[in-house]
Amino acid sequence: MRKLFEIWSPKIWLILLLAAVVVMVGCTASELDGRFSHQGRLLDDTGRPVPDGSYSMRYSLYDSSASASPVYTETKTIAVEDGLFTTSVGASGYISPSIFSQPTYMEITIEGETLTP
Numbered sequence: 001m002r003k004l005f006e007i008w009s010p011k012i013w014l015i016l017l018l019a020a021v022v023v024m025v026g027c028t029a030s031e032l033d034g035r036f037s038h039q040g041r042l043l044d045d046t047g048r049p050v051p052d053g054s055y056s057m058r059y060s061l062y063d064s065s066a067s068a069s070p071v072y073t074e075t076k077t078i079a080v081e082d083g084l085f086t087t088s089v090g091a092s093g094y095i096s097p098s099i100f101s102q103p104t105y106m107e108i109t110i111e112g113e114t115l116t117p
Helices: 002-007 011-030 097-101
Strands: 036-041 051-060 072-080 084-089 105-110
Touching: 051 084, 072 084
Parallel strands: none
Antiparallel strands: 036 084, 051 072, 051 105
16 A cells, blocks of 8 residues: 555645545535425226326425424426326525424425325
């Protein structure tokens, strides 16, 4: 290992260090973009996938389980195929990362029906 340090010049070490810093800054910036992804599968009452199509979904984030007012709400139309969907929550508005510094509760409403576990 010592020979490796002796072979590489200080310029190479500087380039490696700068590359590591760029990667770390890029990772940090992507974590703070105010969005998160949500994937799921919609099933009907019999446990079968809902029909393919577009569904209206509303995401509401609460800072307390007893809160009546969400700290963030977003409504969007999402394509569903074989019951599966994927979306990005926070794409239409900024979600502050500070919301997640405490317990956060998410309510999802699909086509006017609020989902329950």
